[in-house]
Amino acid sequence: xxxxxxxxxxxxxxxxxxxxxxxxxxxxxxxxxxxxxxxxxxxxxxxxxxxxxxxxxxxxxxxxxxxxxxxxxxxxxxxxxxxxxxxxxxxxxxxxxxxxxxxxxxxxxxxxxxxxxxxxxxxxxxxxxxxxxxxxxxxxxxxxxxxxxxxxxxxxxxxxxxxxxxxxxxxxxxxxxxxxxxxxxxxxxxxxxxxxxxxxxxxxxxxxxxxxxxxxxxxxxxxxxxxxxxxxxxxxxxxxxxxxxxxxxxxxxxxxxxxxxxxxxxxxxxxxxxxxxxxxxxxxxxxxxxxxxxxxxxxxxxxxxxxxxxxxxxxxxxxxxxxxxxxxxxxxxxxxxxxxxxxxxxxxxxxxxxxxxxxxxxxxxxxxxxxxxxxxxxxxxxxxxxxxxxxxxxxxxxxxxx
Numbered sequence: 001x002x003x004x005x006x007x008x009x010x011x012x013x014x015x016x017x018x019x020x021x022x023x024x025x026x027x028x029x030x031x032x033x034x035x036x037x038x039x040x041x042x043x044x045x046x047x048x049x050x051x052x053x054x055x056x057x058x059x060x061x062x063x064x065x066x067x068x069x070x071x072x073x074x075x076x077x078x079x080x081x082x083x084x085x086x087x088x089x090x091x092x093x094x095x096x097x098x099x100x101x102x103x104x105x106x107x108x109x110x111x112x113x114x115x116x117x118x119x120x121x122x123x124x125x126x127x128x129x130x131x132x133x134x135x136x137x138x139x140x141x142x143x144x145x146x147x148x149x150x151x152x153x154x155x156x157x158x159x160x161x162x163x164x165x166x167x168x169x170x171x172x173x174x175x176x177x178x179x180x181x182x183x184x185x186x187x188x189x190x191x192x193x194x195x196x197x198x199x200x201x202x203x204x205x206x207x208x209x210x211x212x213x214x215x216x217x218x219x220x221x222x223x224x225x226x227x228x229x230x231x232x233x234x235x236x237x238x239x240x241x242x243x244x245x246x247x248x249x250x251x252x253x254x255x256x257x258x259x260x261x262x263x264x265x266x267x268x269x270x271x272x273x274x275x276x277x278x279x280x281x282x283x284x285x286x287x288x289x290x291x292x293x294x295x296x297x298x299x300x301x302x303x304x305x306x307x308x309x310x311x312x313x314x315x316x317x318x319x320x321x322x323x324x325x326x327x328x329x330x331x332x333x334x335x336x337x338x339x340x341x342x343x344x345x346x347x348x349x350x351x352x353x354x355x356x357x358x359x360x361x362x363x364x365x366x367x368x369x370x371x372x373x374x375x376x377x378x379x380x381x382x383x384x385x386x387x388x389x390x391x392x393x394x395x396x397x398x399x400x401x402x
Contacts, residue, residue, distance in 0.1 A: 001096045002395055004028065004037045005086050005111075007079060007104040011039075011047035014286070016221050016316050021103065023191050025052040027388035036093070038086045057085050072138040076146075079106035087115040094119045098399045099159070101391065105131045108154040122159035122398040126186070127168070129312040130155075135225065152177065159398045162186045162391070164314035165335040171311050184394045187339060189387040190319035190379060194289050197325050197376065198297025207275045209246070209298055214364050216329075217248040217299035219292050219317060223256040227306035227351060229263050232281070234356045236267040239280065242364075247281040250295050257283045296324055301363035304330040306350065311335055322379035325372030327363035329356070339382065344375050 004025060008018035021039075029035050029052055039049050040059035047056060062078035083106065090097060099122045102108040108125035116123040131137055131154070132147040155161055155172065161183045163169045169185055172178040204211055216235060220226060228249065235247040247269070249260070261271045264281045272279035284295065296302060302321040307313040313335040321328045322340060330336050332347040346363040348355030 001034045001036055001093065001098060002028070002032055002392075003086075003090055003093075003097055003100040004035055005100065005102045005104070005107055006037070006039060007082065007107065008039065008049070011041060011045055011049060013048050014221070019191075019289075020188060020316060022048060022052060023189070023384045024387055024391070025049070025054065027384040028391060029053055030385075031388055031392060036090075038089060040082055055089070057082065057089065060085070071140065072136055073140065073143065076106050076138065076150075079104060080110060083107040083110035083115065087111070087119070090115075090121070091119055094121055097121050099124055099395045101126065101162075101395065103128075105134075105150055105154050108158060109150045112157040113153045116158070122401070124160050124162055124394060124398060125154050125158040126162040126164075127155060127312075128164060129168070129309050133309070135308065159401075160184060160394060162394060164188060164312050166338050167311040167335040184390070184397075186387060186390045186394070187382055188314040188316055188319060189382045189384045190316065190323050191289065192323070192380075192383040192385070195293055195320045195323040197323075197372075198293065200298060200300075203294050203298035206294060207298055209248075209275055210244070213244040213246050214242055214301075215246045215248055215299045216301050216303055216360060216364070217250070217296055218303045218305070219250040219296055219320075221251055221286065223252040223260060225306065225308045226304075228260055230351065230353055230356060231303060231305045232260070232264050232267055232269065233353055234360055235281065236269055237353075237357050238360060239269075245364075246279075248284070248295060248299060249282065250284045250292060251286045252283075254285075257285065293320075293324070296321070296326070299326055301327045301329055301346075301360060301366075303360070304328070304336070305356065306331055307333065307336070309335075314339070319379055319382045322375045322382075325376045327366045327371070328375070329359045329363050340375070340378065344371060344378070 006021045008021045009015040010018040013019050013022055025037050037054040039054045039056055041047055041056035042059040042061050060078050060081040063075040066074050101124045103126045111123045131150045156177050163183050163185050164187055166185050169183045173180045239245050261283055264271045269280040271281050275282055313333050329346045331350040346359040348359040
């Protein structure tokens with residue numbers, strides 16, 4: 001049995017973290033039905049994770065106290081309590097457990113340093129970055145040592161690490177924390193049940209968008225740290241030579257969309273929140289993935305203006321964009337080019353506005369259909385089914401070392 005422990009930020013799949021957890025579990029349980037997935041749940045909160053057979057433990061919602069005292073340390077306490085709860089759940093079953101697979105750094109640190117050794121179980125940590133570099137980390141000055149302890153324990157003492165990128169795997173070897181042989185690269189993925197090539201004309205007709213205008217699109221759960229203001233500036237500049245160019249941005253929180261709308265208006269762009277209104281820029285609220293794919297399918301170019309991380313950058317949208325075959329514009333970050341090589345992408349130096357404009361212009365001019373086919377072929381190696389198989393292979397590897 002595989003024990004899979006996660007702490008999704010949304011039980012109704014309103015975050016990239018939750019989507020990845022849900023779809024990974026769906027495919028993992030399709031291949032290993034005995035997988036025990038442990039997920040927290042607050043009260044009677046609705047949860048999509050029942051669909052994939054997850055067991056919900058009561059969420060020890062200590063982090064909610066941050067409304068009174070704003071500190072990430074309260075969430076560290078919450079995750080610590082949940083780690084103990086999962087250990088109590090797993091202990092009676094330990095004879096049948098092959099490995100414990102964990103996606104959350106605090107929980108991983110407790111399992112690596114305490115519960116795994118006590119129960120005699122191998123622990124795998126899927127590291128998305130160092131906690132000491134997490135934008136949401138504890139900011140108290142005295143907590144710096146705690147962050148280092150969390151990272152060194154979660155990464156240094158687990159049986160094996162699952163890294164999203166080869167670049168992060170190299171970093172761990174460079175700083176001497178892990179032998180590369182103990183780090184498996186398991187990139188993010190896309191849901192092949194949803195993301196597939198679309199009929200552009202049909203997508204535009206469905207959305208009420210102009211049939212011939214060039215369209216640049218972006219989709220994301222949140223806009224934080226994604227340099228979307230740079231994308232707006234690039235769209236405004238490109239409209240000097242392509243006056244019918246349309247920007248389509250989908251997702252984000254209401255406050256983020258409002259701030260972006262204000263910036264767009266200051267750039268002289270007409271903004272609308274529905275495609276029923278003529279505009280230069282459409283800021284559409286979040287919608288189900290089945291609708292997202294139709295919006296993206298209407299575009300001539302898809303954009304990743306920036307990423308939150310660098311050596312661990314593996315955004316879901318990259319894989320989803322590739323699956324559609326549409327030209328992809330992205331910053332020249334090694335972790336991204338591990339997945340989509342430069343000859344199949346339109347790259348620019350990070351946060352370089354002129355470079356972003358040039359890359360967008362080149363992407364909009366793409367006419368070679370073989371490039372779309374090549375992107376789709378690469379994407380096929382990164383379905384959630386393949387991701388689940390990579391996780392199972394890593395579990396088999398650590399199990400055979402026992």
